[in-house]
Amino acid sequence: MAAESFAAALNEQIANEFAAHQQYIGAAVYYDSETLPRLAGFFYRQAIEERNHAMMMVQYLLDTNEEVRIPDIEAKQTRFDDAVAPVRMALEQEERVGEEINALFKLARDNGEYRAEQFMQWFVKEQVEEVALMQDLLNVVERSADNLLLVEDYIAREQPGEGTDATAPPAAGGAL
């Protein structure tokens, strides 16, 4: 069996990143409807990060003369049982994406595609940060489930997930 092409696998990951974008908007909308604006803002920002990840992958495919496929949009969850559930879901999502990124890195290495392996390195590092970010937020939300205004204060004070990364790959059309 021929090895799967890295470009085909990366196109699938573009769909996963856009799906993460949509799901984080779903979480943000839920928090906004519960009048928890800092949690909403956190997830709106994370959604943009996921969109940027997808667009970095689009730019990579453009730069390497590969076909780019833009995926369909599926409906995402905007209702949750409680305020902890979206963060738990987000942590599971980031852990899953981490495995997807590792698989892409392995595919690039197994195929001897050095530029692809180099491109994926940033995402390996990024997923370590994203999983840690969601784990931290889950700890805070679980501890403060009876008083979510403490979570709002935490986000306002600590600004988790904010800040720029100069080492990030270029995104098609420019990062938002």
Ligand SMILES: [Fe+2]
């Ligand atoms: Fe991502």
Ligand SMILES: [Fe+2]
């Ligand atoms: Fe992420």
